[in-house]
Amino acid sequence: EVQLVESGGGLVQPGGSLRLSCAASGFTFSTYWMHWVRQDAGKGLVWVSRIDSDGSGTVYADSVKGRFTISRDNAKNTLYLQMNSLRAEDTAVYFCTREKYDISGATRSFDYWGPGTLVTVSS
C-alpha cells in the first residue's frame, strides 16, 4: 500500500526556518517525481515545488523561489522541504504528493497524497 506521511510542521516566528519531511513507502520511491502542495486555512490548493526522480531537477513556485529548497534521499525513501525566511503568508497545511504515471507515461497529475503537516508562521 502506498503511503506518504509528512512531519516537521509547527509554529515558527517570521524569518525563521523549518524542514519538512515526507516518508514514503509501498512503492519504488526513486522512480517517481514528487511534489509539495500547500493549502491555506479554508482556502484552495497551491503548488509549491517539484523534484524529479533522482533529484537533479527542481522547480519552484515564484512565491517560494529563493527561500524554499526541495530535496530527496532515495536511500531513505524520504522527501524534504527546507523552508527559510518564513513569512506569515507561508502559514498552511503542506502536503507531499506523488506524480502519477500510467502505461503511456506521465499524466501530469497526482495520485497519492500524504495527510499533511501544519506550518504556522507567527510571532
Next chain:
Amino acid sequence: DIQMTQSPSTLSAFVGDRVTITCRASQSISGWLAWYQQKPGKAPKSLIYKSSNLESGVPSRFSGSGSGTEFTLTISSLQPDDFATYYCQQYSRYSITFGRGTKLEIK
C-alpha cells in the same frame, strides 16, 4: 502562469441529482487536466486524470471531459458521500495551478 477558473464556487443539489462543474484554462492545456475531491481535514483524493481517465477505485458515476481550455466534471447521480469540495488542476511544463474549488452542498 496559466489561470484556472472554476465554476460555480458553490453548488447545492439533492441526492440523486446530476451535477456538472466547469473549469476553464486561460490558455490551451491540451488534455492535461485533473480533478480532485477533498473533504474537510483530509488530503485531496484523485478522481480524474488526463481530462477523462477515471482513477482506479473511483465510482463510474464520476466522469470528465474536455480539451483545450474548457473542461467538465460530471457526477451522474449524487450520493451522500459525494458532498465535498472539488478542484481542477493543470500542469504545464513549469507551472502547476489549481482552480479555486467548488463546494458541493446538500440541498
